[in-house]
Amino acid sequence: MPQAHEADEPEEPSYFEYFFDQPGAMPGTLSIEEDAPPPNIILIDYNADQAQRVHLEQPELITPYLDRESVSWIDVQGLGNEDILRRVGQVFGLHPIVLEDVVNVPQRPKVEDHQDQVLVITRMVTPKEDLKGFYAEQVSFILGKYYLLTVQEEPDRDCFGLVRQRIRTSRGLIRQHGADYLAYSLIDAIIDGFFPVLEDYGERIELLETQVVTHPTRQTLEEIHKVRRELLSLRRAIWPQRDAINALIRDSNDLISPEVRIYLRDCYDHAIQVLDMVETYRELAASLMDVYLSSVSNKMNEIMKLLTIISTVFIPLTFIVGVYGMNFNTEISPWNMPELNWRWGYPACWAVMLSIAGSLFYFFWRKGWFQDQSQVELD
Helix, strand or coil: CCCCCCCCCCCCCCCCCCCCCCCCCCCCCCCCCCCCCCCEEEEEEECCCCEEEEEECCHHHHHHHHCCCCEEEEEEECCCCHHHHHHHHHHHCCCHHHHHHHHCCCCCCEEEEECCEEEEEEEEEEECCCCCCEEEEEEEEEECCCEEEEEECCCCCCCCHHHHHHHHHCCCCHHHCCHHHHHHHHHHHHHHCHHHHHHHHHHHHHHHHHHHHHCCCHHHHHHHHHHHHHHHHHHHHHHHHHHHHHHHHHCCCCCCCHHHHHHHHHHHHHHHHHHHHHHHHHHHHHHHHHHHHHHHHHHHHHHHHHHHHHHHHHHHHHHHHHHHCCCCCCCCCCCCCHHHHCCCHHHHHHHHHHHHHHHHHHHHHHCCCCCCCCCCCCC
16 A cells, blocks of 8 residues: 655655555455545446436436446546445445455456456556656446446546547447447557557657767666656556456456457457567666666776876876986986986976877877777767
8 A cells, every 4th residue: 555755745656556455454445545536427328329428416316327228338537535436336236345446546457257247447547748757547447238337546637538529429339339349448548548658658768868878877877767667567557457358358258249359359459569569668778778887887988098098198207207306416426317417408308208298199099099989879
């Protein structure tokens, strides 16, 4: 269960945690976060001829729609009121364990059969406004014969807009099919919602690749680490979701028609494609870390090479200056530095030292030591 942060510290979104019960908690215990938005119940009832959208103030108003042969989509947006959520559970006859999985978020994506209902837990992602990262939330499906109940964490964002528009305008086949086709359409929208997020990560990785090769900094390393963590969370979201879709295809449940199973196969293919993209980007991010370390090492080698050149040039010069700094008395012996009495001794010493330095610089230039090997040309 997520831990509370200090009041003076901004809370960072966590993509990695799953909900777990407190030791000794009763089955069916609901755990609702304090900042969860209150539930907003939207009903969309439709058939081949007409469609209506109703905002329901009380959960009990859903009951008349459940026995109709038209398709009723009840969308509960928000988890901030335990009383309303329990009343919704009573209206649909949900087992306490099922209601617990729906309300206590996040759960691992899965599929479960419960008598005349099918529970589907999914993870939905939407890109952030600055295109750096994503919002993740749980979307739960309760599929019945003539109805579909969806429960979302947040009322402000989802990827179901096109599905609502298709129902309203009667585009496509959605109003000619039952609740199982509606469930497929929403799950397919969730899977397709991963692609814009992954497109943003592709652009971020391409930019990081340029930065790592040309100008690696500590901020670059932090960004690479952040991208790797977020891609790992995407993998944890899509991997079990792929298995859940596969379970819907293979399980023999009468609530899902053979025709809808064919559509679910296409949805499964999209999930496989998302997973392949996530794995590819994770490998690229991991390779960026290696490139970063190599680039930093190359720059360190360039620094060490420069220091080596300076040291190598000054070693013989320091030796010459050190020899003539011993100050032997030339009057005691003619061998005690006779150059000190020469008229051109000082200029000759400078000439020798400059010649040595020039020769070393020329030698290093011929060896190519003055070329910066850390710079790489990018196409």
